[in-house]
Amino acid sequence: MSLNSESFQKCIWPACGATFDLAQTLVACPNCGNLLDICYDWDHLPVPKNLDYFEQFWSQRRNPQRFSGVWRFHELLPFADLEDCLTIGEGQTSLQQADRLAAEVGLPPGNLMLQYEGFNPSGSFKDNGMAAALTHASIQGAEFAACASTGNTSASLAMFAAVTGAVKAIVFVGSGKIAYGKLSQALDYGACTIQIDGDFDDAMQRVRQVCPELGIYLVNSVNPFRLEGQKTIMLRVLESLQWQPPDWIVVPGGNLGNSSSFGKIFGELKMLGLIDRIPRIAVINAEGASTLNHLYNQKNFRWQQGQFSTTKAQDYFDVMRKSNATANTVASAIEINFPVNLAKCLRALEITDGVVRDVTDEEILDHKAMIARHGFGCEPASGASLAGVRRLREEGLISDSDRVVCILTGHVLKDPNVTVGYHTDQAWREEQGIRQATFANPPVTVPNELEQIIAAINQSH
Secondary structure (H helix, E strand, C coil): CCCEEEEEEECCCCCCCCCCCCCCCCCCCCCCCCCEEEECCHCCCCCCCCCHHHHHHHCCCCCCCCCCCCCHHHHHHCECCHHHHHCCCCCCCCECCHHHHHHHHCCCCCCCCEHHHHHCCEECCHHHHHHHHHHHHHHHHHCEEEECCCCCCHHHHHHHHHHHCCCEEEEEEECCCHHHHHHHHHHHHHHHHHHCCCCCHHHCCCCCCCCHHHHECCCCCHHHHHHHHHHHHHHHHHHCCCCCCCCEEEEEEECCCHHHHHHHHHHHHHHHCCCCCCCCEEEEEEEHHCHHHHHHHHCCCCCHHHCCCCHHHHHHHHHHHHHHCCCCCCHHHCCCCCCCCCHHHHHHHHHHHCEEECCCCCCCCCHHHHHCCCCCEEEEHHHHHHHHHHHHHHCCCCCCCCCEEEEEEEEEEHHHHHHHHHCCCCHHHCCCCCCCCCCCCCCCCCCCCHHHHHHHHHHHC
């Protein structure tokens, strides 16, 4: 098992730019503490002349790596030999044209598409990144891998560990709002689950302290290999669109790994001459976890070709910590106040001429239900994508002619308690601050009598 000598780790900060061998297990630059990229010496690698190149692998589905929706694109993330890449069949996801849903948000037919990552083995997009991170962990000989999680990362890590046997999984979760659909996966797959008194941000802080202390491989998205896997989501979008970029990619925010990886791959594809234009990215967060929106739209934080001040960002985070600020949203996957990929996301927004918006929990749940009415049940965070499209349409940023892709990050069964509460429980909705559940679909309660059952069915039409 080996790592590609034409690949390396590099500090994202231009003022530092230090490089490190892939054999080093790092989650931050040892010199300056900033995030790292996985980079490639493209001049000495066999780069495809066009993206059509990858179509040849559609006929190689008996090869587990080429069946994978991550490793099918190995030539664009060639940090390990193909035969050493771990897979559990991730990335069998599809881009769905949603014409009836488009009409709901004011787009013409053919201009709204849903990239449904709930089809992944563990039910979320996290399997894309986990394939890459655990490939590196396995080559490094790691015995244990750990993460902090609101649920999806822990489910993915636990599933990969159970299927491949490559590592033993340790997951840190908070004691606050936990999505049982996600927690149940970590428990069922046999992960050592550490529940701490705090939220995701507290769990993230602790796992980053524990991993170096005990020599545990960290797989949260501060790990640059995680984002190498996640960038393939965009390659599958392009594949579905016959390699033509859309105008917009709309994605939930949270820890900002997806938006960061999307910006990275579009920058790479443009630099390699494989696309001629870059889509705009819209990052949508919940109002109850609005750090990025506050920094980007109110404080005017920008990447500025790497001139962004990390000290300024850290000062802002320190103030938040001193005030015991916590995130609060029904969308557990994006209930994060201290996004670890802030700098990379700002870079992605600069690369893609992107925008940032917040939406309310009520908007998130209404649009989640709207998506489900058209056949794609998704976790609450995914509802933020469609709510963001509506917001940007109302602002006039998304035009009639724009082709828009919404990223649906996870399966509806990730947060079943939220779905049932939205549709059936007025008290739960009031507790969550949901004034009106526009698309609530409660069960009709009738006596066990044939005539009344028939009458209820007739009235439902």
